[in-house]
Amino acid sequence: MINKLLELLGKKTLALLREMGAVIIFCGQTFRWTFSRPFYLKNLLKQMEQIGVNSVPVVLTTAISTGMVLALQSYTGFKRFGAQSLIGAVVSLSMTRELGPVLTGLMVAGRAGASMAAELGTMRVTEQIDALYTMATNPMKYLVVPRFLASTIMMFFLSGLGMYIGILGGYFVGVKVLGTNPVTYMNQSINNTEVEDIWYGLVKSLVFGAVIGLIGCYKGFNTEGGAEGVGKATTGAVVVSCMLILILDYFLSALLW
Amino acid sequence: MSEPMIEITNLHKSFGALTVLRGVNLTVEKGESMTVIGGSGSGKSVLIKHIIGLLFPDKGQVKVAGQVLNDLDDHQLNELRKKFGMLFQMAALFDSLTVWENVGFGLKQHTKMSDKEIRAVATEKLALVGLKNVEDKMPVDLSGGMKKRVGLARAIAMDAEIILYDEPTTGLDPITADSINDLIVDLKKKLGVTSVAITHDMHSAYKISDRIAMLYKGEIQEIGTPDQIRGTTNPIVKQFITGSAVGPITAD
Numbered sequence: 001m002i003n004k005l006l007e008l009l010g011k012k013t014l015a016l017l018r019e020m021g022a023v024i025i026f027c028g029q030t031f032r033w034t035f036s037r038p039f040y041l042k043n044l045l046k047q048m049e050q051i052g053v054n055s056v057p058v059v060l061t062t063a064i065s066t067g068m069v070l071a072l073q074s075y076t077g078f079k080r081f082g083a084q085s086l087i088g089a090v091v092s093l094s095m096t097r098e099l100g101p102v103l104t105g106l107m108v109a110g111r112a113g114a115s116m117a118a119e120l121g122t123m124r125v126t127e128q129i130d131a132l133y134t135m136a137t138n139p140m141k142y143l144v145v146p147r148f149l150a151s152t153i154m155m156f157f158l159s160g161l162g163m164y165i166g167i168l169g170g171y172f173v174g175v176k177v178l179g180t181n182p183v184t185y186m187n188q189s190i191n192n193t194e195v196e197d198i199w200y201g202l203v204k205s206l207v208f209g210a211v212i213g214l215i216g217c218y219k220g221f222n223t224e225g226g227a228e229g230v231g232k233a234t235t236g237a238v239v240v241s242c243m244l245i246l247i248l249d250y251f252l253s254a255l256l257w
Numbered sequence: 258m259s260e261p262m263i264e265i266t267n268l269h270k271s272f273g274a275l276t277v278l279r280g281v282n283l284t285v286e287k288g289e290s291m292t293v294i295g296g297s298g299s300g301k302s303v304l305i306k307h308i309i310g311l312l313f314p315d316k317g318q319v320k321v322a323g324q325v326l327n328d329l330d331d332h333q334l335n336e337l338r339k340k341f342g343m344l345f346q347m348a349a350l351f352d353s354l355t356v357w358e359n360v361g362f363g364l365k366q367h368t369k370m371s372d373k374e375i376r377a378v379a380t381e382k383l384a385l386v387g388l389k390n391v392e393d394k395m396p397v398d399l400s401g402g403m404k405k406r407v408g409l410a411r412a413i414a415m416d417a418e419i420i421l422y423d424e425p426t427t428g429l430d431p432i433t434a435d436s437i438n439d440l441i442v443d444l445k446k447k448l449g450v451t452s453v454a455i456t457h458d459m460h461s462a463y464k465i466s467d468r469i470a471m472l473y474k475g476e477i478q479e480i481g482t483p484d485q486i487r488g489t490t491n492p493i494v495k496q497f498i499t500g501s502a503v504g505p506i507t508a509d
């Protein structure tokens with residue numbers, strides 16, 4: 001019984017370590033191919049549209065609702081000790097340093113990371129990736145690099161947008177709904193948010209974007225076994241990149257501040 | 258005699274516990290049309306994927322145009338692959354690209370031709386496989402046989418020296434199939450293409466091949482000209498080419 005359990009544990013650990021190693025190698029190859037010719041600019045632009053532009057609606061919705069809820073909740077809490085005037089600061093600090101990047105990351109992982117894994121997974125199981133090799137075109141460069149770059153770059157902008165919209169949402173609730181003095185609200189926001197806070201959030205976003213692109217592509221690229229495999233790859237991409245975003249979020253927060 | 262174009266020596270390949278190839282030897286001369294026949298799942302597709310470096314041997318070696326595939330780096334392998342055209346069993350068309358972009362993919366990547374010129378080449382190659390007015394369609398909108406022919410047009414678009422055909426006529430009506438056979442013969446005669454084809458269609462095999470090799474249980478059972486194969490005394494080969502359910506080969 002104990003033997004069986006340990007054996008199982010060992011096998012799982014080995015599989016996990018092997019996969020981690022494979023992901024690291026994949027990252028290394030992606031970086032290597034990112035800086036070598038030829039560059040597929042058209043693919044990059046297309047991916048920037050697919051990952052970036054098409055994610056705008058979900059990011060907007062998430063950000064505005066978060067900003068509004070944040071204002072509402074902190075108002076309720078802060079009123080108890082007469083600090084309602086601080087909600088502007090709470091909203092803008094949380095949106096820039098934490099919620100903008102993390103929530104945008106999670107939404108983009110769910111949308112773009114999943115579709116990357118599904119698309120590359122389908123290309124793998126229908127031998128389109130093999131076909132690229134036979135036509136002397138490196139699929140790492142042709143498929144993976146543009147997706148990796150696009151998700152890194154677009155996460156930067158999406159998360160910036162998320163921060164801005166979240167703060168607007170907070171302002172709307174704080175000032176128009178809860179009746180905080182607009183000047184106080186703005187002053188609190190501006191005085192307590194440094195430019196570094198915004199940069200700090202944007203740096204996080206870049207890392208999250210890279211994670212989404214790499215994991216989405218890794219899972220898709222290594223898909224095995226038909227439609228079921230594609231489904232597994234897609235789920236795997238979302239789960240792993242969300243977990244990584246949350247874990248890295250803590251370490252980046254500890255490291256950057 | 259000049260050096261063979263493709264030389265496969267003692268090729269072994271397994272996937273986990275499944276051993277597919279156990280010591281395949283096969284030599285294809287320059288300008289020769291070789292056809293590999295064998296039962297479903299016998300490893301024919303696995304075998305030709307070794308020729309173009311999509312799979313690598315567990316043991317043994319594959320030599321193409323004098324180069325051992327295992328010894329090449331990424332760049333050299335890429336250069337070697339430019340000599341090849343390949344038709345995949347399931348066509349493997351890029352489903353995000355139109356038909357003409359699929360056919361012209363290699364030209365787009367490796368030549369400086371304009372889109373207009375590439376499109377013209379694509380139209381010409383599509384006509385060779387009997388397709389008209391499909392240039393702007395997406396692969397999902399094509400029938401199975403049409404996909405196969407687009408895949409074939411893509412394989413021949415670059416005027417490759419070596420073409421690998423994985424079941425070029427499967428899924429086509431007999432008349433189209435025969436015109437594909439003629440096309441393959443033409444490419445060989447006019448351009449001196451070296452080819453390896455896989456087929457289940459014996460009519461096609463006799464027509465397009467200089468030599469036919471039968472793969473069974475992970476090894477080449479017999480190899481010979483169409484006439485030698487027709488007159489074979491090997492019971493396994495005989496059963497296969499006559500398509501009989503009784504004999505040494507059992508459907509397991």
Ligand SMILES: Nc1ncnc2c1ncn2[C@@H]1O[C@H](COP(=O)(O)OP(=O)(O)OP(=O)(O)O)[C@@H](O)[C@H]1O
Binds near residue numbers: 299302
């Ligand atoms: N990448 C792979 N991973 C694991 N197993 C594989 C892989 N490719 C092929 N196989 C297995 O190898 C065996 C031979 O496959 P192959 O595709 O070469 O058959 P085939 O001779 O081409 O058959 P068919 O005529 O049906 O196309 C099959 O059992 C298949 O499941």
Ligand SMILES: [Mg+2]
Binds near residue numbers: 301302303346423
């Ligand atoms: Mg096959």
